[in-house]
Amino acid sequence: MMATEYKKPLPVPENPEPSRPFWEAAKRHELVMPRCKRCNDLFWYPREQCPNCFSQEIDWVTVSGKGKVYAFTIVYQAAHPEYQKEAPYVFAAIDLLEGTRIISNVIGIPPDQVKVDMSVEAVFEDVTPEWTLVKFKPAK
Ligand SMILES: [Zn+2]
Numbered sequence: 223m224m225a226t227e228y229k230k231p232l233p234v235p236e237n238p239e240p241s242r243p244f245w246e247a248a249k250r251h252e253l254v255m256p257r258c259k260r261c262n263d264l265f266w267y268p269r270e271q272c273p274n275c276f277s278q279e280i281d282w283v284t285v286s287g288k289g290k291v292y293a294f295t296i297v298y299q300a301a302h303p304e305y306q307k308e309a310p311y312v313f314a315a316i317d318l319l320e321g322t323r324i325i326s327n328v329i330g331i332p333p334d335q336v337k338v339d340m341s342v343e344a345v346f347e348d349v350t351p352e353w354t355l356v357k358f359k360p361a362k
Contacts, residue, residue: 228349230304241268243282248354251346253287255322256280266322287344288361289318296333312336316358330359 235241247254255264258272259279271278294314300306312328314336328336329345341361348354 230349231302232349232353234353240270244268245353247282247284248346248356249348251354253285253344253356254282255285255318255320257283264320264322266324285318285320285322287318289316289324289342289358291315291328291336291338291340291342291358292317292323293338294328294336296336314358316342324356327357328359329357 238245243256244254255266256268257264257280258275258277259281260277261272261275263272263274264283264285265273270280272280292315294312296310297305297313298310300309300311305311310333312333314326314328316324316326316328318324328342342358343361345357345359346354347357
């Protein structure tokens, strides 16, 4: 879906290089994670070195987008007035089936119905022509 009037500030990366494949995949509505070519570890967030073995040989793999809520909080007081318009909303840590943990929002459900261990799947919000955000909704 394309939001026609997305006015919230987008916290875009200052150095886009390490996460560029992630954002490009998000625009294709695909979720990818960096993987170390040396130790095979998937990791999140994107960075130039494997956090496990410090190798700089990284490739990117497509993941299922399916996972479970590891932990979450309901935001009632947003840090920015433009985000306050959507409050309350859910800020969550999602454990993907592939074993990495990603921080995102859980949408498509009233915040007070979100539960730890709830199954979720990725959804993609095309908020501007340049940026697509990855969020999660309850899995079917
Ligand atoms: Zn490694």
